[in-house]
Amino acid sequence: MSYNQVVVDNGIVQVTFSSPQGSITGIKYDGIDNVLDDEVDERRRGYWDVAWYEPEKKFKTDKLEGTRFEIITQNEEQVEISFTRTWTISKRGSLVPLNVDKRYIIRSGVSGIYIYCIMERLEGWPDVDMDQIRIVFKLNHTIFNFMAISDDRQRSMPSMADRNHAMQLAYKEAVLLTNPRNPMFKGEVY
Numbered sequence: 137m138s139y140n141q142v143v144v145d146n147g148i149v150q151v152t153f154s155s156p157q158g159s160i161t162g163i164k165y166d167g168i169d170n171v172l173d174d175e176v177d178e179r180r181r182g183y184w185d186v187a188w189y190e191p192e193k194k195f196k197t198d199k200l201e202g203t204r205f206e207i208i209t210q211n212e213e214q215v216e217i218s219f220t221r222t223w224t225i226s227k228r229g230s231l232v233p234l235n236v237d238k239r240y241i242i243r244s245g246v247s248g249i250y251i252y253c254i255m256e257r258l259e260g261w262p263d264v265d266m267d268q269i270r271i272v273f274k275l276n277h278t279i280f281n282f283m284a285i286s287d288d289r290q291r292s293m294p295s296m297a298d299r300n301h302a303m304q305l306a307y308k309e310a311v312l313l314t315n316p317r318n319p320m321f322k323g324e325v326y
Contacts, residue, residue, distance in 0.1 A: 142205060144215050144242045151242060151249055158202040158219025158238045159183045160273070165247065173274045180274060184253060187268040188232045195267075198232045200253070214243040223261070233261040294321045302326065 141161065142153045152162035160182025162170045172181040184200040202219030209216040221236045234255045241250035251271060277296050284290040294316055302311035305325065313321045 142217060144217065144240070146215075146242050146244055146246070148245070148247045149242065149249070151240070153217070153219070153240070154179055156202045156205040156219055157199075158205070158240075159199075160240075160249075163249075168276075168279065171276055171279065173276050175277075176274050180272075182271075182273045184238060184269070184271055186232050186266055186270075188264050188266045190229075190262055190264050193229075196230075196232075200232075200236050200238060202236070202238060208239070209241075212244060214241055216241045228262060232266065233257065233264060292318065292320075294318070294324070294326050299326055 140155060142155045144151050144153075145164075148165070150162075150164040151160060152164075153159065154161050157179060159179040160172070161178040162181070163172055165171055179199075179201075186198050186200060187195065188198060189195045200221070202221050204220045206218045206220070207215070208218050217240050219238045221231075223231060223233050223235055227233075234257050237254040237256075239252050239254070243250070253269075255269075281292060281295065282290070283293045294313055298313055298316040298318075298321060299311055301315060302313050304311055310325050313324045313326055316322055316324075
């Protein structure tokens with residue numbers, strides 16, 4: 137552990153977190169230095185976010201960044217770490233009104249990461265609507281070019297370069313692939 141990062145390594149997978157924010161900045165696995173995209177800002181490689189708004193107010197996104205780091209469990213079987221943030225009224229309008237506790241568990245002999253979040257809304261805090269809570273991983277595009285959604289839904293996938301040279305659609309996150317490197321993607325919405 138250093139001032140700006142926490143590293144947990146079980147001999148199979150090594151995970152690096154920003155501290156105290158709790159973003160995953162690197163995942164070292166099977167000889168690959170980082171399965172996440174090194175070209176993306178560290179705090180945008182593996183992160184939580186929530187889409188939220190107060191009634192009658194503008195939609196916002198909160199990255200649920202922590203302000204405090206704590207080791208919950210550290211023994212031969214597992215390491216569990218926590219990145220927390222406590223909401224105060226001074227943050228109204230800029231952060232979703234929730235106390236947030238993001239937890240990560242890395243177990244001995246296991247190549248995966250267990251992830252969960254405890255969110256607490258106290259009585260009297262502002263009412264909000266949350267349309268989406270997600271965990272985002274931006275993978276190393278030089279390694280990942282195939283997707284498997286299920287046993288029946290598997291295929292090659294377009295690259296970020298294809299996306300960056302596509303036609304913007306009305307919904308800001310959607311583009312029409314007009315000139316992809318692989319012609320099989322032409323005309324798809326991405």
